[in-house]
Amino acid sequence: MVRAKYQDVLDLGETLNIQNGDVNEKDGVLQVTGTAATQYDKNLIWDKIKEAGGDNPSDIMADIKVADESVYARHTVVSGETLGKIAKQYYGEPGKYQKIFQANTDILKNPDVIHPGQELIIPNL
Template sequence: MTAKEKYQPVLDLGETLNVKDGKVEEKENKLNVWGTTKTQYEKNLLWDKIKEIGGNNPEDIMADIKVEDTSVYARHTVKSGETLGKIAKHYYKDASKYQAIFNANTDKLKNPDLIYPDQELVIPNL
């Protein structure tokens, strides 16, 4: 199996995330990938997938992933049934950090218990 075949799920995720300026090269059974994600959260998703496949220190891949917008951790469009707590749990693995999301969106939100589908929220860097 080539390195490209091994890391195909990473390349597929990059396509799903619409990574900009994506470039892939394979030399001497080592995969080199470059690109720019929209947010740090998307970059983290790619690295998590790389580590899932190759372990914590994979030697058969070199990834240079940049982030387009470092002012936020992510941007999230609210879906029906979501709460700030559920959103915080998704991004930070801690529902109690919902207040950070609320504070970053006081221009749109007046009450942390009232969010609506299709609102775009900023998920701040912690």
């Protein structure tokens, strides 16, 4: 029953390709472990847990580690995106686009020029 409540969390874990994942139910508590690629992916999992169970759910215990703590996320540019839109997606503030630009000066020469297919580092703040 508790597994069904958190099925969206498990589905997201699969979509995000959480590594070393394990899910068990014991005494009405869903125990979830695994390793997310980045902190952003881990945050997405926690947001989904809170969506299903509230801010402090007692029927799930999750231990999610992060494989690469050197970056907040990695992002592949798609058509129509700007650094401002990408900054809004990851940081909630488009004005933080300069942080993304500075972290990617090896491939970006101008913050107003990005191309589909480029993989950008989204730095930790």
